[in-house]
Structure formats: structure tokens, C-alpha cells
Amino acid sequence: MAAPVQRVPVKDPPSTRGMVWIPGGEARLGSQENVPDAPMHTVRVTGFWMDAVEVSNAEFEKFTKATGYVTDAERKPTPEELPGVPAELLVAGSLVFTPPPNAVDLRQFWAWWSYVPGASWRHPKGPGSSTVGLADHPVVHVSWRDAQAYAKWAKKRLPTEAEWEFAARGGLDQQRYVWGAEPKVKGRWPANIWQGEFPRTNTEEDGFVGTAPVRGYDPNALGLYGMSGNVWEWCQDWYHPRGYGDPKAVQVDPLGPTTSYDPDEPGAKKRVMRGGSFLCSDVYCLGYLPGTRMKSTPDTSLCHTGFRCVVNAPAPGAKPANAKPASAGTSRAGTGK
Numbered sequence: 059m060a061a062p063v064q065r066v067p068v069k070d071p072p073s074t075r076g077m078v079w080i081p082g083g084e085a086r087l088g089s090q091e092n093v094p095d096a097p098m099h100t101v102r103v104t105g106f107w108m109d110a111v112e113v114s115n116a117e118f119e120k121f122t123k124a125t126g127y128v129t130d131a132e133r134k135p136t137p138e139e140l141p142g143v144p145a146e147l148l149v150a151g152s153l154v155f156t157p158p159p160n161a162v163d164l165r166q167f168w169a170w171w172s173y174v175p176g177a178s179w180r181h182p183k184g185p186g187s188s189t190v191g192l193a194d195h196p197v198v199h200v201s202w203r204d205a206q207a208y209a210k211w212a213k214k215r216l217p218t219e220a221e222w223e224f225a226a227r228g229g230l231d232q233q234r235y236v237w238g239a240e241p242k243v244k245g246r247w248p249a250n251i252w253q254g255e256f257p258r259t260n261t262e263e264d265g266f267v268g269t270a271p272v273r274g275y276d277p278n279a280l281g282l283y284g285m286s287g288n289v290w291e292w293c294q295d296w297y298h299p300r301g302y303g304d305p306k307a308v309q310v311d312p313l314g315p316t317t318s319y320d321p322d323e324p325g326a327k328k329r330v331m332r333g334g335s336f337l338c339s340d341v342y343c344l345g346y347l348p349g350t351r352m353k354s355t356p357d358t359s360l361c362h363t364g365f366r367c368v369v370n371a372p373a374p375g376a377k378p379a380n381a382k383p384a385s386a387g388t389s390r391a392g393t394g395k
């Protein structure tokens with residue numbers, strides 16, 4: 059029997075405007091696709107609030123205007139951050155998806171990823187591009203560190219990986235998709251992923267080649283939009299292929315492993331990303347399914363990665379926790395690591 063979660067009063071609870079209450083409970087999480095790093099396991103999660111949508115360009119702009127924050131992609135890397143890299147190559151930029159001109163082996167991911175100097179959340183495709191017309195699209199080219207900075211400013215935090223998947227499944231038990239068992243709903247794609255021959259031909263059946271508006275598709279059963287496809291979302295956890303612990307034990311509000319390991323790149327410590335992106339399809343990337351995982355270093359930014367936040371605050375209708383100590387909130391170290 060797992061230890062009960064310690065409850066502490068929440069003083070001055072944060073605003074939950076634009077957020078959805080995720081009732082706590084127990085669920086089977088993990089991939090049904092026999093993905094080695096995501097075995098099925100049982101998690102018990104305390105209720106929390108989650109942003110209904112991914113953080114949009116408009117919301118991120120409010121943050122940068124209020125704080126003057128400069129993202130990792132906008133900042134020239136130092137020689138200490140990238141030892142051994144020639145000085146002329148130390149330029150601000152980010153990773154942009156570029157369809158290759160010729161057929162490629164799907165293992166050669168470098169064939170469609172380019173480090174583009176000047177690419178950032180303000181210039182998603184590089185110099186000359188902008189976010190005009192994309193105010194309600196998810197912000198991209200934000201690193202885990204950038205997401206942490208935003209969350210701190212917003213008095214929120216990044217979700218744990220368990221919270222993210224628990225919320226994405228929305229009470230549907232072990233379903234392949236966040237909307238159920240079938241790939242389409244009433245003949246339509248319920249999420250922004252990739253249709254066509256990856257990575258060269260996007261037939262845009264779902265309406266979008268790149269990002270879609272944060273409310274571009276129907277929400278899941280809990281009222282969360284975009285929990286499948288569109289952009290990957292940073293979680294606070296370190297990535298480790300065995301990060302779920304004992305699959306036979308019930309994990310209570312797990313915070314993830316205390317260190318990171320990626321067998322594909324053993325020297326790099328990485329954070330978890332969830333939910334997949336507009337580049338996902340069953341041919342290339344199952345990341346848009348609720349149980350599958352991705353990882354990247356905390357300073358990496360990409361054109362298909364954003365985030366959303368969560369907070370611990372009293373449940374809807376609960377009495378203020380500072381008046382009655384048992385109503386809500388947990389002792390979890392929820393500010394990230």
C-alpha cells in the first residue's frame with residue numbers, strides 16, 4: 059500500500075482562469091504499443107488544475123513584455139555551453155523542420171531538421187517569418203528552461219509526466235487515442251498530426267501543415283484541447299527509459315526519476331516531452347498517442363515543441379484551504395527540478 063499524499067493548506071491560491079480541474083484518481087498509464095520505455099503501470103494522482111490549451115504566442119508575448127525575458131533560441135550560446143564548437147558557429151537560432159528534397163531513410167532525422175540562425179518563437183521559420191496571424195497558435199521554439207521561466211512568472215508549474223498523461227486520457231481507460239479507440243471521429247481527424255508520406259509530402263487532410271490554433275480541434279473528455287498532436291509539451295520530469303519505477307506498484311503522485319539517462323545519447327540529460335506534434339503519424343512517430351514519450355535537453359528548442367502549465371489549488375467549490383486545512387493541495391515538490 060502506497061503512502062497517502064500529505065495535504066497542506068494552500069495560502070493565497072493562484073488564479074485558475076483558463077484552466078480545467080482534473081479530478082484526482084487512479085488510472086493505468088503507459089503505452090499499449092509495447093514501447094520499451096513506456097510500460098503499462100498504475101498511477102494515483104491528486105486533483106489539480108491544468109491549462110485548457112497550450113500556451114499561445116499571445117500569452118507568451120505577455121510574459122516577454124512583462125519581464126523582458128530572452129529565450130534560449132534568441133540567445134547566442136557561450137563557448138562553455140557548447141565546448142569545442144567554433145566561435146563562428148555560436149549563433150542564436152533553433153531547430154526547424156524542413157522537408158528534404160529527396161527520399162530519405164526514416165532513421166536519418168537530421169535530414170529534415172535544420173539549425174536555423176535567427177529562428178525563435180518570434181520568427182518560427184527563421185528571419186523574415188513572424189507570428190502575425192498566429193496569435194492563437196501555440197508558442198514554439200521554447201526550451202524547457204523557457205517554459206520553466208514562464209511558469210514561474212505565471213505562478214504555475216509544468217505538469218509531471220504522470221499528471222500530463224492522466225489528464226490526456228481524461229478518464230478513458232487504456233484507449234489508443236485521447237478521444238477513444240478509433241483513429242477518426244465521424245470521418246475526420248480529431249487532432250493536428252501528419253497525413254501523407256513523411257517527411258516529404260503533407261496532404262494536410264486535417265487542415266494544417268504546421269501548427270493549428272490551440273482550440274483548433276475538439277477537447278478531450280475533461281475539456282483539455284490539443285493533448286494529441288499540434289506541438290509537443292514539456293513536462294517537468296527527467297527522462298529515463300525506466301523512469302516509471304516498479305510497474306507492479308501503484309505510483310502515487312510520481313515526480314519521475316531523480317536523474318536522466320537516454321540510451322540514444324548517454325551524455326545528455328533530458329526532460330520529458332508529451333503529446334506529439336503536427337509531424338506525428340503512425341508511420342514515423344507514435345508520440346501523438348497518450349502513452350508514448352519523447353525527450354530533449356532542457357536548453358533545446360524546436361519548431362514543434364511548446365508547453366502548458368498546471369497549478370495546485372482548491373477544487374471547484376472547495377472552501378479556501380487556508381481557512382480549513384484539509385481541502386486541497388499537496389506537499390509535492392511541484393516547482394520543477
Ligand SMILES: [Ca+2]
Pocket residue numbers: 250251252253262264265266267268336
Ligand atoms: Ca496536420
